[in-house]
Every structure is written in structure tokens, then in C-alpha cells.
Amino acid sequence: MSLDFKQVVDGLGQGVAVVDRDGAVLYWNHWLERASGRRAEAVAGRPLTELYPSLLNPAFERNLRAVFSLGIVCYYSQLVHGTLFPFKPLPGSPPEFDAMQQRCSMGPVRDRSGSGEIVAAYILVEDVSEAAAAQRRLAELAVRDGLTKAFNRRYLDRRLADEIARAERFGRPLSLALVDIDHFKQVNDARGHQCGDRALAAVSAALRSGLRESDVLARYGGEEFCILLLETEPAAALATVERLRAAVAATPIQATGPDEEPAEGSFRADPFTLTVSAGVAGLMPGEGPAALLERADAALYRAKRRGRNRVVAAGPEAPYPRAAAAACPCPSSATPNPRKPPASRP
Amino acid sequence: MPDRDTFSPLEFDAFKEIMNMGFGQAAVLLSEVMRVRTALSVPQIRAMEPGLVRAYVEAQLGPSPSYSMVEQFFFGKFAGRSFLLMPEDQCRRLGAVFADAAMPSGEELELGSLERDMVMEIGNIIIGACVGRIAELLGDQVGFQPPRYLPSPLDLGNIGAGPGESGDLALLFRTVFHFKEEDIEGQLFLVASHESIAWLKEAVRRYIASLAP
Numbered sequence: 001m002s003l004d005f006k007q008v009v010d011g012l013g014q015g016v017a018v019v020d021r022d023g024a025v026l027y028w029n030h031w032l033e034r035a036s037g038r039r040a041e042a043v044a045g046r047p048l049t050e051l052y053p054s055l056l057n058p059a060f061e062r063n064l065r066a067v068f069s070l071g072i073v074c075y076y077s078q079l080v081h082g083t084l085f086p087f088k089p090l091p092g093s094p095p096e097f098d099a100m101q102q103r104c105s106m107g108p109v110r111d112r113s114g115s116g117e118i119v120a121a122y123i124l125v126e127d128v129s130e131a132a133a134a135q136r137r138l139a140e141l142a143v144r145d146g147l148t149k150a151f152n153r154r155y156l157d158r159r160l161a162d163e164i165a166r167a168e169r170f171g172r173p174l175s176l177a178l179v180d181i182d183h184f185k186q187v188n189d190a191r192g193h194q195c196g197d198r199a200l201a202a203v204s205a206a207l208r209s210g211l212r213e214s215d216v217l218a219r220y221g222g223e224e225f226c227i228l229l230l231e232t233e234p235a236a237a238l239a240t241v242e243r244l245r246a247a248v249a250a251t252p253i254q255a256t257g258p259d260e261e262p263a264e265g266s267f268r269a270d271p272f273t274l275t276v277s278a279g280v281a282g283l284m285p286g287e288g289p290a291a292l293l294e295r296a297d298a299a300l301y302r303a304k305r306r307g308r309n310r311v312v313a314a315g316p317e318a319p320y321p322r323a324a325a326a327a328c329p330c331p332s333s334a335t336p337n338p339r340k341p342p343a344s345r346p
Numbered sequence: 347m348p349d350r351d352t353f354s355p356l357e358f359d360a361f362k363e364i365m366n367m368g369f370g371q372a373a374v375l376l377s378e379v380m381r382v383r384t385a386l387s388v389p390q391i392r393a394m395e396p397g398l399v400r401a402y403v404e405a406q407l408g409p410s411p412s413y414s415m416v417e418q419f420f421f422g423k424f425a426g427r428s429f430l431l432m433p434e435d436q437c438r439r440l441g442a443v444f445a446d447a448a449m450p451s452g453e454e455l456e457l458g459s460l461e462r463d464m465v466m467e468i469g470n471i472i473i474g475a476c477v478g479r480i481a482e483l484l485g486d487q488v489g490f491q492p493p494r495y496l497p498s499p500l501d502l503g504n505i506g507a508g509p510g511e512s513g514d515l516a517l518l519f520r521t522v523f524h525f526k527e528e529d530i531e532g533q534l535f536l537v538a539s540h541e542s543i544a545w546l547k548e549a550v551r552r553y554i555a556s557l558a559p
Contacts, residue, residue: 058381059444062471065379072474073490077463080441116487139459 015125073107094133101132145219148204156218174283175237184223234282277303281314368480387522416469422488430469432532484549
């Protein structure tokens with residue numbers, strides 16, 4: 001009995017390509033024709049890297065070498081490397097990605113004669129866009145604050161430690177700002193918590209819009225944000241945060257949401273603005289996350305004491321005696337809680 | 347300790363020689379494939395009761411940092427289970443060495459997921475090179491199940507036994523791999539299945555016979 005395996009492979013819900021030792025295409029199944037928009041006849045005999053120059057990357061080349069040299073099956077992680085083939089998403093794919101997300105593996109095809117010689121490599125391509133989108137959404141939920149869309153405290157703790165280690169290792173500057181909304185309690189008390197939530201989201205958006213992609217904005221506490229300014233000297237950080245302060249002050253906040261109906265003529269219906277105070281500290285040699293946060297927090301405290309709606313640079317000295325700092329009711333040793341200052345603070 | 351019931355002293359010496367050659371060739375192949383200078387230490391070979399494998403592995407790891415593990419079963423006449431163990435901080439550095447420019451920034455991703463995939467990808471190649479070369483030297487061609495990642499802290503659990511594994515003897519190989527320029531290292535353990543020990547012994551006898559003038 002002679003079996004037509006081509007029919008089986010063409011019926012698969014994933015891509016199957018076979019290339020020879022020079023990377024020229026020997027086989028291209030129906031799924032790949034549909035995903036790539038290229039007919040099998042059009043790609044046959046052509047080098048895969050000529051058809052898709054993005055395949056000239058270290059991971060793909062390493063895997064192909066491993067297939068031919070070691071005769072093993074290799075895996076190409078979507079998470080680590082993104083897409084292998086630059087295919088457009090198939091109809092009905094989630095909107096998160098511009099390109100189809102793929103999980104790929106490749107393995108040896110041996111000579112039929114029984115010599116065991118590896119004459120070709122197969123490449124399996126699976127569309128994992130749905131799973132990747134779900135994973136991305138879950139990952140977002142794990143690191144983002146739902147209300148403000150800023151990163152959450154857990155993410156900040158980890159990232160701050162990583163960035164300090166990186167800055168130390170490569171001798172690069174790093175600055176940190178603590179930003180607190182002025183008189184926020186009055187918003188909640190006078191306008192209600194829904195309005196307070198909108199205000200938090202609006203301030204977060206105003207801060208985010210003035211930052212670079214590489215900077216990190218995190219919700220640090222109730223109405224407090226923390227900003228990590230990577231590769232930034234304290235003087236430049238001070239200028240940036242001053243610009244953010246002005247941006248927040250100029251941001252109108254809608255007092256009512258689309259589904260809320262305030263009493264006619266009530267002042268509560270008018271858009272309003274808020275201000276923020278901030279403390280900025282640049283990382284000093286040998287400094288850890290707790291000490292850096294402490295100095296930024298002390299500067300923020302000074303900004304509040306000097307009348308709010310201002311940015312203050314932290315000094316190089318520890319803000320308060322170590323004994324007092326040790327008494328700080330911190331949730332963890334890495335990140336003291338600045339909203340409950342010790343009694344000995346200036 | 348060689349198991350005298352399994353291998354004669356000559357057979358055991360020959361077996362060690364084959365393993366030395368296999369791991370040596372694997373190191374050369376790995377350096378070529380990875381484009382990173384790779385060293386594999388002279389393998390240690392132990393025959394022991396399956397119940398003692400876990401304690402042996404734990405003793406080799408010592409009280410040092412947390413380890414992550416890639417586990418992979420291989421099958422053929424030479425069959426068994428492999429464990430690649432790397433300290434957690436070294437796993438993190440793998441990405442910087444082996445991921446290409448397309449690697450996402452990781453801001454929105456749990457870093458653990460990236461490390462997991464990277465360690466599995468690289469671990470799969472290291473295991474494939476070592477097991478594949480040994481099998482080939484003994485005249486076999488092995489297949490592999492997909493790798494499985496076990497995060498730190500490790501539960502070594504029933505590390506000594508494979509699925510449906512029986513028998514009263516485990517043959518264990520250990521090597522330390524080292525990506526020299528990057529100073530990344532880890533340990534690889536192979537546990538031959540009880541069923542394949544008889545074949546290994548036979549393969550060693552064939553090897554000795556092939557050396558006879």
C-alpha cells in the first residue's frame with residue numbers, strides 16, 4: 001500500500017516547509033501558501049532567506065545549524081524572538097499584533113536509503129496569535145494598575161532594583177521622582193470617588209504623555225506616582241518633572257462622567273484642574289532602592305511644605321537619621337512608605 | 347563507583363572513554379552551533395540505586411543559589427531522562443547572549459516567561475548535542491520529547507525515575523557546561539533508563555571488540 005502523505009500535510013492547520021542544506025525551499029504546504037500569499041511553485045528552489053530576509057537572524061541560523069549538525073528538533077520561541085515569518089495576521093486574529101505570532105520548531109529530514117544522513121530540515125509554523133494576545137493581556141493585568149494604566153507597585157519594586165543594578169554596572173545615570181497630587185482628599189470629599197478616580201486617570205495620562213517610552217511611570221500609592229527616568233542626570237530629570245508638573249496643572253479634568261448627571265448649575269459639573277508636588281533624586285554610587293526612594297520622598301515632603309505645586313531636588317544626604325528610617329513602617333525593606341513620615345522628618 | 351555487576355573494569359574504562367569522546371565532540375559541535383565557545387567537563391559516571399539519584403544531584407548542586415531546570419526525555423536504544431540545571435541568575439543572562447534584536451523589551455511581560463523559553467531553547471540544544479553524540483558513538487540514533495521547564499525553587503521530586511521506570515539500577519552521567527566568554531555555566535545530568543543499560547553494555551563490548559587488532 002502506498003500512502004499519499006502530501007495530502008495529510010497539506011490538510012494540516014499549520015505550516016510545513018522543507019528546506020535543503022542551502023536553505024532552498026523543497027516543500028511548502030497549503031497552509032503556508034495561504035498565510036504567506038505565495039504559491040508553492042513560486043517559492044520552490046528559492047532560498048528561504050532570500051524570500052524572507054528577516055530569517056537572517058542569530059536564533060534561526062543557530063537552530064538550523066543545530067538541526068543539520070546535531071540532528072535534533074529545535075524550538076523557536078514566539079515570546080523570545082517574536083515572529084519568524086513576517087506573515088500578516090489571518091482574518092479574525094486578535095488586534096494586538098501587526099504580524100502573525102508564531103510558534104515554530106524545526107527538525108531533521110533524513111535520507112530514505114537508511115544511511116541516516118540529514119539531507120533537509122523541516123520547519124513547522126503554528127499561528128499562536130490568539131494565545132499570545134491572551135498572554136499579553138494577562139501579563140498587562142499582572143503589572144498594570146487597572147485605574148491609571150500606570151505600572152503597579154509590584155512591577156516598580158522589581159524594575160527599580162533591576163535598573164539600579166544596571167546603572168551601577170554600566171556607570172549610567174538614573175533618576176527617580178515621586179509625584180503626589182495636591183489636596184486630592186478634597187476632590188474625593190467634595191466631588192465623590194468616581195470623580196476622584198477620573199482625576200487619578202487624567203493625571204496619570206498627563207504624566208505619561210510627557211515621558212519617553214523608556215521611562216517608567218508607576219502608581220506608588222493612593223494618589224502618588226513614581227517615575228523612573230532611565231539614563232537621565234538629576235538636572236535633566238528636574239527639568240522633565242517640572243514640565244510634567246506644568247502639564248498636569250494645565251489638564252482639565254471632567255467633573256462628571258458620560259453616564260453621570262450632576263445637579264443643574266452645580267459647580268461640581270465644571271471641569272477643574274489639579275496640581276502636583278514632586279521630589280526628584282538622582283542615583284548616587286552604592287545607593288539602594290530604599291535610600292533612593294527615601295531621598296526623593298524627603299524632597300517631595302519639602303515641596304509640600306513650601307506650598308505645593310512645585311518640584312524639589314533631593315540633596316545627597318540621607319533625609320533622616322538611620323534610626324528613624326529603621327522605624328519607618330515600611331511594607332517591605334526595599335520600599336518605605338513615604339505617606340507616613342517618621343516623626344523626626346524635617 | 348562502577349557497578350561491577352554491570353560492567354567489568356575493562357568495560358567500565360571503555361565506557362568512560364566513549365563518554366569522554368562523546369562529550370568532547372559535543373562541546374566542539376556546540377561551539378560551532380552556538381557560535382559561543384563551549385566547554386564540557388570530563389563526565390562523571392555513577393551507577394546507583396534509583397532512589398539515591400536525587401540525593402546525589404542535590405549534593406552536586408550544593409547549598410548555592412536557586413536553580414531552574416530543563417527536563418527532557420530521550421528515546422531509542424539509548425533511552426532515559428536528562429536534566430539541565432542552571433542557577434537562576436545565569437538563566438537571566440542567557441537572554442543577553444542568545445536572544446536576537448527582536449527580543450521584546452520585557453516591560454509588559456513577566457520576565458520569567460522569557461527566561462523560561464530562552465533556557466528551554468538553549469537547554470534543548472545542549473542536551474541534544476550531548477545525548478546525540480553519545481548515542482551516535484554507540485551506534486544509535488535517538489529521538490527527543492519536547493523540553494519541559496521547571497522553575498526555581500526546584501522540587502526535584504522523583505528525579506531518579508522515568509515514567510514506567512522500573513529496575514534497581516540507575517546509570518547517571520554528569521557534566522558541567524560553560525559558555526566561556528560569557529561565564530555562564532550549568533550542570534547536565536543524564537539518567538539512562540534501566541532498559542537501556544543492557545544495550546549500553548552490549549554497545550561497549552562491540553566498541554572494545556572494534557579496537558582489537
